[in-house]
Amino acid sequence: MDTLAKLLDGVRARGAVFTRTVMTPQWSLRFASGAHLTLVAALNGRVWITPADGEPMELGSGDIAVLRGPAPYTVAEDPASPPGRVITSADYCARTARAVVVGEPAPDPRTCGVDEPGSALLISGAYEDRTGISDRLLDALPDVLVVPEADSDRTLLALIAAEVRHDKAGQQAVLDRLLDLMLVSTLRAWFDRPKNHAPVWYRPTDDSVVASALRLMHDDPAHPWTVATLAAKVGASRSGLARSFARHVGEPPMTYLATWRVALAADLLRDTDDTVSSIAHKVGYSNTFALSVAFKRCRGITPTQHRAAVLHSRGLSA
Incomplete structure (x- = not known):
C-alpha cells in the first residue's frame, strides 16, 4: 500500500x-x-x-x-x-x-x-x-x-x-x-x-488486520464498507477489528473512512467539474444529501460552499 x-x-x-x-x-x-x-x-x-x-x-x-x-x-x-x-x-x-x-x-x-x-x-x-x-x-x-x-x-x-x-x-x-x-x-x-508522527496512511503498522483494512478502504473508498464487511474481508471478528483499529489508528474504522471520503471529495470538487452528485457516488455516498451531511460534519461547510470558496480564490465565480 x-x-x-x-x-x-x-x-x-x-x-x-x-x-x-x-x-x-x-x-x-x-x-x-x-x-x-x-x-x-x-x-x-x-x-x-x-x-x-x-x-x-x-x-x-x-x-x-x-x-x-x-x-x-x-x-x-x-x-x-x-x-x-x-x-x-x-x-x-x-x-x-x-x-x-x-x-x-x-x-x-x-x-x-x-x-x-x-x-x-x-x-x-x-x-x-x-x-x-x-x-x-x-x-x-x-x-x-x-x-x-x-x-x-x-x-x-x-x-x-x-x-x-x-x-x-x-x-x-x-x-x-x-x-x-x-x-x-x-x-x-x-x-x-x-x-x-507520520499519518496513519504512511506509517507501517505491525497489525496485519489493521493494515489490510486500511488498504481496502484506501483502494476502494466507494465500496459500501461496514465494520462487519471489513472484518470478513480481513479474517477478523467485528469487535476484534474495531478494537485493533481504534488502538492503532486512534479512531473507529467508519470515522476514519468518512474523513478519508470527505478529503477525497474535497480534492474532486477542487480539481474537476464533476457534479456534486457524481462525486458523491465516486467516494461512496448514495446521493448528494449524504455527502453534504458528512462533508459539513467533517469540515463545517457543504460541498457546494467548498467549491465556491475554491473558485473565489481563483478569481472565478460559481
Whole structure:
C-alpha cells in the first residue's frame, strides 16, 4: 500500500518558479507570492524562516524546508529583522533588475540579488497552482517542515543548484520535474523520522488486520464498507477489528473512512467539474444529501460552499 504515491500522483509542477536568492548580511525578505507549496533550501549560510502564524525555524546549509501556502512567510538572517522588501509572484528579482539597469555585470539566470562576500544563498521552488495537491496530503503537514542536510538528497539539490545557474533549451521542463522529485524526496525523508508522527496512511503498522483494512478502504473508498464487511474481508471478528483499529489508528474504522471520503471529495470538487452528485457516488455516498451531511460534519461547510470558496480564490465565480 503506497498511499503517498497515490496522493502525489496528481502533483505536477508546470511553470515552476525556481529562484536562486542571494541573501546579503542583515537582509530580510517577505515572500508573498501566494504559492500553495514552496520548497526552500539553504545552499550555504544559515537563515531563519518565519511563517505567517508560527515560530521562526532555522535553516542550515543543505537543509530543505517545505512551506504550506498561500500565507506569506519571511526569510531572514535574523528573525528579529523587519522585512526590507516584499516579493510577489510578479516581482521576484527587482534588485537584480536594478543592477542590470545601472550597468553592473549581468547576474546568473533566475538569480535574485548580486553575489557579495559572505552572502547566504537560497534555492526556492514554488507550486503556484494548487491543482493536484491533495487535501489529504496537506492535512498531514505542518505550516513549515524542515529536513536536515543529513536526511536530504544532496545529489538532487546539487542538480537543481547547477540547473538554475544556466539558461538552456527545455529548462522549464527540467526544473518542473526536479521540483516534483525534490518534493517527493523531502516529504518521504520527513515522514520517515519517527518524531514527526507520520499519518496513519504512511506509517507501517505491525497489525496485519489493521493494515489490510486500511488498504481496502484506501483502494476502494466507494465500496459500501461496514465494520462487519471489513472484518470478513480481513479474517477478523467485528469487535476484534474495531478494537485493533481504534488502538492503532486512534479512531473507529467508519470515522476514519468518512474523513478519508470527505478529503477525497474535497480534492474532486477542487480539481474537476464533476457534479456534486457524481462525486458523491465516486467516494461512496448514495446521493448528494449524504455527502453534504458528512462533508459539513467533517469540515463545517457543504460541498457546494467548498467549491465556491475554491473558485473565489481563483478569481472565478460559481
